[in-house]
Amino acid sequence: MDDNAEFYKDLPKVELHAHLNGSVSVQTMEKLIRRKPHLNIEHSMTAIGKGQRRTLDECFEVFKVIHKLVDTEEDILMVATDVIKEFAADNVKYLELRSTPREENHTGLTKKSYIETVIEAIQQCKNEGVDIDVRFLVAIDRRNGAEVAMETVKLAEEFMLSSGGLVVGIDLSGDPTVGDGRCLLPALQRARNSGLKLSLHMSEVPSQLEESELLLNLPPDRIGHGTFLHPEMGGSQSLVDRAVKGRIPLEICLTSNVKGQTVPSYSQHHLRYWYQLGHPCVICTDDKGVFCTDLSQEYQLAASTFGLRPDAVWTLSERAVDCIFAGDEVKQQLRQKWTELKPGLLQGAELQA
Numbered sequence: 001m002d003d004n005a006e007f008y009k010d011l012p013k014v015e016l017h018a019h020l021n022g023s024v025s026v027q028t029m030e031k032l033i034r035r036k037p038h039l040n041i042e043h044s045m046t047a048i049g050k051g052q053r054r055t056l057d058e059c060f061e062v063f064k065v066i067h068k069l070v071d072t073e074e075d076i077l078m079v080a081t082d083v084i085k086e087f088a089a090d091n092v093k094y095l096e097l098r099s100t101p102r103e104e105n106h107t108g109l110t111k112k113s114y115i116e117t118v119i120e121a122i123q124q125c126k127n128e129g130v131d132i133d134v135r136f137l138v139a140i141d142r143r144n145g146a147e148v149a150m151e152t153v154k155l156a157e158e159f160m161l162s163s164g165g166l167v168v169g170i171d172l173s174g175d176p177t178v179g180d181g182r183c184l185l186p187a188l189q190r191a192r193n194s195g196l197k198l199s200l201h202m203s204e205v206p207s208q209l210e211e212s213e214l215l216l217n218l219p220p221d222r223i224g225h226g227t228f229l230h231p232e233m234g235g236s237q238s239l240v241d242r243a244v245k246g247r248i249p250l251e252i253c254l255t256s257n258v259k260g261q262t263v264p265s266y267s268q269h270h271l272r273y274w275y276q277l278g279h280p281c282v283i284c285t286d287d288k289g290v291f292c293t294d295l296s297q298e299y300q301l302a303a304s305t306f307g308l309r310p311d312a313v314w315t316l317s318e319r320a321v322d323c324i325f326a327g328d329e330v331k332q333q334l335r336q337k338w339t340e341l342k343p344g345l346l347q348g349a350e351l352q353a
């Protein structure tokens with residue numbers, strides 16, 4: 001069954017943890033490099049290939065290189081439309097993209113026009129009839145501190161009201177070894193009060209117990225990674241209890257965690273712990289471009305690592321619908337889609353299993 005790549009590809013999927021600039025494919029990267037030959041950037045600097053590992057620090061160096069290549073509205077429009085179409089081609093039916101608005105003085109890019117451009121890309125894909133529902137989370141880079149975080153939340157609030165439901169929440173991300181989550185609490189609290197949903201990277205590295213506790217108090221609507229939350233990883237039972245009690249879904253990014261070396265191997269991934277608890281876990285890519293993966297491969301990896309049969313894989317993708325930030329109407333539409341597709345897909349897969 002593990003060789004049955006087609007099943008994973010055909011499986012309708014929900015992607016909830018995808019950083020825009022980490023999701024840029026080789027094909028799009030080629031176009032960007034051609035646009036900016038003077039930067040002397042090579043492919044090996046923008047992606048981590050099969051079997052390769054990097055430290056998390058090195059991963060963040062990769063993002064800096066990509067940011068040099070993506071610094072105009074034109075670049076963002078191309079990157080966002082390409083990324084959306086690639087997810088759609090992988091049978092992702094609902095996608096929440098996240099990205100950190102940047103300003104670039106030399107190109108005239110502003111944080112506002114950055115968000116506008118991503119929204120334009122989403123709308124263009126919709127108008128072209130691309131079969132995917134896309135929403136946007138405005139990202140806070142923890143490295144930039146409290147003031148920028150607050151400014152980002154205010155921008156997100158504006159766009160939540162003006163984007164016709166496309167901007168649905170806030171992401172907290174960035175190098176987990178830099179900055180203090182504590183000072184970001186007022187901004188995150190404000191976002192929550194104004195109706196923005198919160199997806200927060202938490203305990204991606206060890207020794208963030210105190211910060212994780214404070215963030216869990218908000219509480220977030222979803223947790224990114226949560227690698228070191230549970231006691232076997234140096235976390236604590238009270239953190240686990242809190243996540244379990246609130247049924248706060250975990251966004252699980254297998255390849256990202258192993259290639260970034262926060263998890264030593266797939267079989268030791270914390271998905272095992274949380275899945276066994278029956279806790280909501282959503283399989284995601286994180287940075288499909290940087291880590292050279294796609295969502296189908298991530299599902300296949302989860303299945304082969306943890307011995308999941310096709311019906312269990314189906315249930316994983318179906319339950320992901322419960323965790324989206326868009327409203328009940330969208331959830332109903334997606335559930336309908338899953339119900340229609342189920343018989344054809346599962347019968348074939350069970351026969352091959």
Ligand SMILES: CNc1ncnc2c1ncn2[C@@H]1O[C@H](COP(=O)(O)O)[C@@H](O)[C@H]1O
Pocket residue numbers: 019020021022059063098099100101139141173174175176201204256260286287
């Ligand atoms: C590998 N694990 C990770 N942990 C934390 N933050 C990450 C991340 N992967 C990506 N990002 C965040 O996403 C940005 C790139 O996309 P955007 O420019 O926002 O579209 C990175 O600069 C970082 O802030």
Ligand SMILES: [Zn+2]
Pocket residue numbers: 017019173201224286
């Ligand atoms: Zn992430």
